[in-house]
Amino acid sequence: MSLRLLSLPCEARALALKQLRAVPARSFWSSTASQAATKPSGPEIYDVVCVGGGPAGLSLLSALRSSKSTSHLKIALIEGQDLNKSQQQYGSITGYSNRCSSLTPGSVKFLTDIGAWQHVNASRVQPYHSMQVWDGVSGSSITFDPQPTRSAPYPGYPPTNTSSTIATMTENANLTSGLFTHLSTLPPIDIHSSTRVENIELGTETEEADLSSWPIVTLSSSKQLAARLLVGADGQNSPVRTFAGIPSRGWDYGRMGVVATMRLSSAPGGDARIAYQRFLPTGPVALLPLPGDMASLVWSTTPANAALLKLLPKEDFIAMVNAAFRLLPVDLAYMHTLSSGQAEEVAWREPNTSFSHMQVPPKVVDVQDGSVAPFPLKMRHADTYHGQRVALIGDAAHTIHPLAGQGLNQGLGDAAALASHIEKAVNVGWDVGSSWALEGYTAEQWIKNNAMLGVVDKLHKVYSAESGPVVWGRSLGLDLVDKLGGLKGWFMRQAAGGKRGRGHKAAWMPRLCGRILHLKQLKSYNIRPHINNRRGTVEANPLYLTPRSPVEVPQSSFQPIILSLNRTITPAPITI
Amino acid sequence: MATIRAVRPFALPAPVRQLILSSRPAFYSTASSPAPPPQSTVSETEVSHFSDLASSWWDPHGPSRILHLMNPLRHTFIQRCRSRHPDSASSEKLRYLDVGCGGGIFAESAARHPQTKSVTAIDPTPQVIAVAQKHQRTDPRLMEPGRLTYLNTAIENIPLPPTPEQGVDILTCFEVIEHIRHPRPFLAQLLPHVKPGGWLVMSTISRTWTSWFTTKLVAEDIMGIVPRGTHDWNQYINVEEMKAWADKLPGWGSPQSMGVIYVPGVGWREVRNSESWGNYFFAIKKDA
Numbered sequence: 001m002s003l004r005l006l007s008l009p010c011e012a013r014a015l016a017l018k019q020l021r022a023v024p025a026r027s028f029w030s031s032t033a034s035q036a037a038t039k040p041s042g043p044e045i046y047d048v049v050c051v052g053g054g055p056a057g058l059s060l061l062s063a064l065r066s067s068k069s070t071s072h073l074k075i076a077l078i079e080g081q082d083l084n085k086s087q088q089q090y091g092s093i094t095g096y097s098n099r100c101s102s103l104t105p106g107s108v109k110f111l112t113d114i115g116a117w118q119h120v121n122a123s124r125v126q127p128y129h130s131m132q133v134w135d136g137v138s139g140s141s142i143t144f145d146p147q148p149t150r151s152a153p154y155p156g157y158p159p160t161n162t163s164s165t166i167a168t169m170t171e172n173a174n175l176t177s178g179l180f181t182h183l184s185t186l187p188p189i190d191i192h193s194s195t196r197v198e199n200i201e202l203g204t205e206t207e208e209a210d211l212s213s214w215p216i217v218t219l220s221s222s223k224q225l226a227a228r229l230l231v232g233a234d235g236q237n238s239p240v241r242t243f244a245g246i247p248s249r250g251w252d253y254g255r256m257g258v259v260a261t262m263r264l265s266s267a268p269g270g271d272a273r274i275a276y277q278r279f280l281p282t283g284p285v286a287l288l289p290l291p292g293d294m295a296s297l298v299w300s301t302t303p304a305n306a307a308l309l310k311l312l313p314k315e316d317f318i319a320m321v322n323a324a325f326r327l328l329p330v331d332l333a334y335m336h337t338l339s340s341g342q343a344e345e346v347a348w349r350e351p352n353t354s355f356s357h358m359q360v361p362p363k364v365v366d367v368q369d370g371s372v373a374p375f376p377l378k379m380r381h382a383d384t385y386h387g388q389r390v391a392l393i394g395d396a397a398h399t400i401h402p403l404a405g406q407g408l409n410q411g412l413g414d415a416a417a418l419a420s421h422i423e424k425a426v427n428v429g430w431d432v433g434s435s436w437a438l439e440g441y442t443a444e445q446w447i448k449n450n451a452m453l454g455v456v457d458k459l460h461k462v463y464s465a466e467s468g469p470v471v472w473g474r475s476l477g478l479d480l481v482d483k484l485g486g487l488k489g490w491f492m493r494q495a496a497g498g499k500r501g502r503g504h505k506a507a508w509m510p511r512l513c514g515r516i517l518h519l520k521q522l523k524s525y526n527i528r529p530h531i532n533n534r535r536g537t538v539e540a541n542p543l544y545l546t547p548r549s550p551v552e553v554p555q556s557s558f559q560p561i562i563l564s565l566n567r568t569i570t571p572a573p574i575t576i
Numbered sequence: 577m578a579t580i581r582a583v584r585p586f587a588l589p590a591p592v593r594q595l596i597l598s599s600r601p602a603f604y605s606t607a608s609s610p611a612p613p614p615q616s617t618v619s620e621t622e623v624s625h626f627s628d629l630a631s632s633w634w635d636p637h638g639p640s641r642i643l644h645l646m647n648p649l650r651h652t653f654i655q656r657c658r659s660r661h662p663d664s665a666s667s668e669k670l671r672y673l674d675v676g677c678g679g680g681i682f683a684e685s686a687a688r689h690p691q692t693k694s695v696t697a698i699d700p701t702p703q704v705i706a707v708a709q710k711h712q713r714t715d716p717r718l719m720e721p722g723r724l725t726y727l728n729t730a731i732e733n734i735p736l737p738p739t740p741e742q743g744v745d746i747l748t749c750f751e752v753i754e755h756i757r758h759p760r761p762f763l764a765q766l767l768p769h770v771k772p773g774g775w776l777v778m779s780t781i782s783r784t785w786t787s788w789f790t791t792k793l794v795a796e797d798i799m800g801i802v803p804r805g806t807h808d809w810n811q812y813i814n815v816e817e818m819k820a821w822a823d824k825l826p827g828w829g830s831p832q833s834m835g836v837i838y839v840p841g842v843g844w845r846e847v848r849n850s851e852s853w854g855n856y857f858f859a860i861k862k863d864a
Contacts, residue, residue, distance in 0.1 A: 072690065208716065208719060209713050209714070209715070209716040209719050210710075210713040210714050211714075214714075427689075428651045428685060428689075429647075429684070429686055429687070429688040429689040430648070430685060431684075431688065431715060434636070436636065436644055436645075436647075439636070
């Protein structure tokens with residue numbers, strides 16, 4: 001209710017406040033609304049206000065600050081967590097965080113170009129050079145080996161780390177810490193750390209200027225910021241997206257991703273590290289290399305299985321992880337019904353199961369205490385990435401199944417694209433919050449992300465089958481792709497995203513297709529791409545009507561602010 | 577989209593007839609006519625046409641969309657002109673005079689540009705100046721004193737700079753000349769406002785078959801990208817005519833041009849040597 005309180009006429013506001021007083025005080029509305037209402041001074045004006053200090057938000061701001069054209073912009077960052085404290089916590093961490101991501105070469109290039117990669121702790125990242133993927137039902141497999149580079153001086157030249165890396169594993173905290181350090185070396189931005197967004201609403205027309213198209217962000221510190229461009233890097237339940245009235249569509253997979261930090265008996269693959277992924281009918285299980293003999297586990301499975309895995313004693317959990325890469329799906333299904341004793345079950349089942357020792361990862365010998373955590377898997381895609389003075393990046397714009405490890409990379413891709421479109425807009429004098437500046441961003445990223453979301457979604461569905469023609473078909477397909485080097489290389493390049501660098505001029509053809517397909521998509525929802533939430537024209541576009549009356553705002557619209565900015569409640573998907 | 581004028585019969589015969597009947601290019605037609613009174617560089621029908629367009633000027637999907645999309649190329653062209661003549665590419669911030677600013681598409685972008693000191697923008701249509709001023713208020717940066725000034729007036733009423741050095745660095749006149757009945761006296765009035773070393777930057781459309789096909793038949797009649805009646809093909813000026821005019825101007829030189837083409841779905845693209853196909857930019861530099 002308080003979310004829209006300020007836009008109400010005086011009498012209605014008084015009434016609403018009276019009603020609210022009867023309700024037990026909630027921390028997020030507190031007394032700030034009434035303070036702000038009486039505050040005489042106007043909001044402080046910013047060029048870019050970014051809500052959310054995760055990898056996407058921080059990399060966008062790093063990119064803006066490190067470019068000559070955009071380094072002068074007045075920027076504010078709002079983050080629910082204490083960024084300095086997170087920084088210190090990461091500095092004193094023992095072992096590895098369970099929230100890891102696999103960065104494509106394209107993402108690493110972007111981070112290098114903006115100067116942030118050098119601030120990431122290199123001793124805690126692990127590139128891998130080969131990937132072993134196989135079908136848990138049919139046993140069909142595909143091996144992604146390092147691609148021979150054309151620039152090799154002679155055949156058999158040992159692959160260098162940069163040219164043959166499939167991806168680089170890093171803890172998300174290492175990345176955000178590096179980005180944060182990088183930002184501190186650049187012209188300062190106004191950081192509102194451990195601060196929540198209380199309210200976002202459109203500004204008003206005054207003597208000096210007409211801010212009726214500007215989002216005004218009220219912080220928990222009761223400070224008000226007017227945003228020329230409000231960037232929602234605020235996660236899956238993005239309050240910025242809610243404010244802009246941009247619908248996000250998709251579905252829940254009914255699966256949980258179980259993450260954990262594991263110790264292996266040996267480093268997988270030695271110098272040229274290997275990542276492993278096995279498709280089980282309940283979902284893929286993956287083991288991604290971290291430095292030394294450590295590895296990051298992501299196991300997508302049913303909520304019941306996930307709950308059991310979380311509760312299992314240490315040795316049984318370890319046995320289950322080893323079994324997930326070795327035993328038959330039927331054995332696994334049986335062991336998921338036991339509340340303990342999996343270690344003994346695996347001990348006699350494994351010698352009696354045939355599997356390729358070349359295919360499976362080294363044995364897991366330990367799990368880091370307290371690192372086992374489940375999170376729900378879902379697919380979501382916002383209808384558009386921009387509205388009037390609003391842009392969405394990262395999880396605020398899309399959520400993807402982690403099986404291809406693309407989630408964080410998509411977020412970094414958004415940041416790179418948005419930064420380059422803002423740069424272009426500044427250079428030609430466009431208002432960076434205008435549709436002219438932002439529509440190119442949506443056109444460039446939306447179709448790319450939509451294609452990836454679609455492919456990953458179909459992969460999940462195809463590999464959920466336990467028997468029948470779907471299994472034959474997918475096995476035939478996997479075997480074929482494995483044997484056709486050219487096609488496999490193409491797939492790898494798509495996944496690596498290596499071509500997109502900062503300032504890279506996307507080919508016009510995909511951009512045209514992007515524009516057309518995006519418009520077509522919007523047309524099917526019967527909405528206009530431009531989010532028109534100006535007063536006076538909202539009736540024409542009911543879909544973009546931002547709820548203004550207190551009764552129209554459902555209680556649940558409070559939740560996103562808490563959930564998305566307090567990351568300890570919902571860990572963001574860990575991508576592989 | 578509002579229909580601007582009563583729908584005319586199919587447009588094909590008009591330009592054909594004009595082409596046959598009038599052998600004199602429109603650009604020179606004023607040479608023999610008596611000197612126009614001060615206000616007459618602006619035609620009344622043009623003023624009413626643009627006042628009808630005013631309400632939709634800043635709608636991103638409205639009839640002025642194509643002009644908004646062209647705007648970045650104007651900056652590209654100005655930067656190119658200045659970089660080709662390093663003596664005019666000083667690091668000092670620039671002063672602009674935008675003549676025929678309409679709803680302020682270029683004036684706003686120039687005023688927002690980091691390299692700009694101030695912009696004065698004029699237009700004879702009161703409604704579009706009102707739109708421009710209303711939109712200016714949506715950006716506090718543009719409301720900074722002296723950054724962007726709109727005047728509802730014609731160039732005749734702008735006082736000349738007291739000394740040539742007090743003229744503007746860049747005088748822009750985008751998509752205006754084709755709406756002017758007597759372009760030569762109009763252009764002559766622009767020249768004294770530019771300081772030595774400064775640029776007069778214009779854009780217009782060539783009077784050719786391709787431009788008639790693209791701007792009249794396709795853009796106005798078939799696809800409706802721009803409102804019907806926006807252009808009068810007979811008032812288009814060819815780049816050769818511009819060059820011939822510029823060559824005879826004492827104290828001016830370094831003519832520059834750039835042809836641009838609008839590809840639906842892709843946007844405006846610079847196409848080399850396409851000046852005679854349709855839209856083009858043209859600039860001349862005042863001798864320092």
